[in-house]
Amino acid sequence: MAPTEGLVPITRAYLARYYDRYPLPPLPYAATDLAARLRALSADLTAVAPIAPDEDLMGQEAAGIPAHKIDENLWKNREQMEEILFLLNTSRLPVALQQKSTPEDAEIVSKLGDIEAKLKDMLKKLEQFQLKNADNVFNTVMTYMPQDFRGTLIRQQRERSERNKQAEVDALISAGGSIRDRYALLWKQQMERRVQLAQLGSATGVYKTLVRYLVGVPQVLLDFIRQINDDNGPMEEQRERYGPALYTLTKLVLAIRLYLHVSLARYGQRKIEKDNIAVLHQAVVIYTEEFVKFTEFIGEVFVNAPFFISAEDAGAMDASRKSDEYKETIIPAGKTHEVILSVEAINSYIAWDFSLQQGALTMALDIGFHVEYISPSGEKTLILPYRRYEADQGNFCTVSVGSYKLVWDNSYSSFFKKVYQYPVYVIPVVNVDV
Known part of the structure; x- marks a missing residue:
């Protein structure tokens, strides 16, 4: 563990001093005013045809209070933009x-086409912003991981975990899931990532093994990521300062979708008036312009935030492999050396690294090695077949819950073997992300 002298806890008060340097410019009043006007126009259209259940739900959401978490609002904005683009599909x-x-119809189509283009561009920018932010967090935490095969395995786990999450989404879409269903799943997956990150900070359960080998991780970082989901934790300062502007934008896009939905649904009975399409268009222009400004601003705040500190700044030790991390193990002729491991999470990795000492006394420079699974009844199953190695560095196998035995076998030899053995690790699935 790295020395933490001179480091300060990443508390709400600590973040407040940092955020003082980044005041968020206020949104134009029109953002609030236009949302109210669109909700009023939507209410007027109920005289044309009764409100349908889905419209009632949209109305309640547009009139309600947005979610408190910043990232939940970002996902909600993505969802609403996709819903609006779905409505604007020509076939619908x-x-x-x-x-x-009529000429009036053509003019409305032109306005709707411009609205569609602006929202498509904004949706793409928001997706890129979220991906970049997630990569920044992951890469920051990874700077504290050992810069050897363990870090590589964790990166592979993240990639595998993300592929599995994407497969969940694809399956939902294939089953006919709606945009709302898809975003409910995406938010659930996002919260799973946050829980895993918090577990990493708490070093609970299967994460104890991993954190034990996080060379140089400052405790202040672990404390911070442990509290990342807390309603009154350090991130509350960020929500209080920057949340209100985002909440206003969320309410605006909800009002845009509500009005567009009810007006198109009643177009056969009442065409959209010229003044009303102008209000809708102005609302989309302000929404997209201000959303771009917000994401650019908050992106700068995130990147420069004090919880994105480098390993060097945190006083972390060099995470590269040190020769003294190897344990010298003498395996006499005709004997074996065994390591028993307990795995607590499915799809974990068992990772090992060893080499034989060069020298005449060791004679044949190889050692037998294999991996076994031990069932609760004591039955053994070969996981990695027996082979003779001069070295086996940075190797691993995927395992499930249970007990495993790694065996270095010198039973065939008439000479002792000196093995330089790196610690054997159980690395659970970890998805450090936000």
Whole structure:
């Protein structure tokens, strides 16, 4: 563990001093005003046709209080943009708009096309922002991981975990899941990542083994990521300062979607008036312009935040492998050396690294090695077949819950073997991300 002298806890008060340097410019009043006007226009359209259940749900959401967490609002904005783009698909527009039956219809289609282009561009930028932010967090935490095969395995685990999550989403879409269903799943997956990150900071359960070998991780970082989900934790300072502007944008996009939905659904009975399409267009222009500004601003705040400190700044020790981390193990002729491991999580890795000492006394420079699974009844199953090695460095196998035995076998030899053995690790699935 790295020395932490001189480091300060990443507390709410500590972050407050940092955020003082980054005041968020206020949103234009029009953002709030336009949301209210669109909700009022939507309410007026109930006289044309009764509110359907899905419209009632949209109305409640548009009039309600947005979620408190910043990242939950970002996901909600993505969801609403996709819902709006779904509405604006040409095949789903009213027939009069598809055919541009009148000059007024053609003008509305032109406005809707501009709205669609702006939201497509904003959606792409938001997706890229979230991906970049997730990579920043992961790469920051990875700077405290040992810079050897263990770090490589953790990166591979993250990639595998993300592939599994994407497969979940693909399966939901294939089963006919709605955009709302998909984003409910995406948010659930996001919270799973946050829980895993918090577990890493708490070093609970299967994470104890991993954290034990996190060379140079400052305790202040572990304390911070442990509290990352807390309602009144350090991140509350960020929510209080920057949340209100994002909440306003969330309410605006909810109002945009509500009005567009109810007006298109009633287009056969009442066409959208010229003044009303102008209000809608202005709302989308302000929404996309201000959302771009917000993500650019918050991105700069995140990247420079004091919890994105480098390993060097944190006083971390060099995470590269040290020769004294190897344990010298003498295996007499005709004997074996065994290591028993307990695995607590499915899809974990058992990782090992060893080499034989060069020298005449060791004679044949190889050693037998294999890995076994030991069932609760004591039955043994070969996981990695027996082979003779001069060295086996940075190797691993994927395992499930249970007990395992790694065996170095010198039973065939008439000479002792001196093995330089790196610690054997059980590395659980870990998805350090936010």
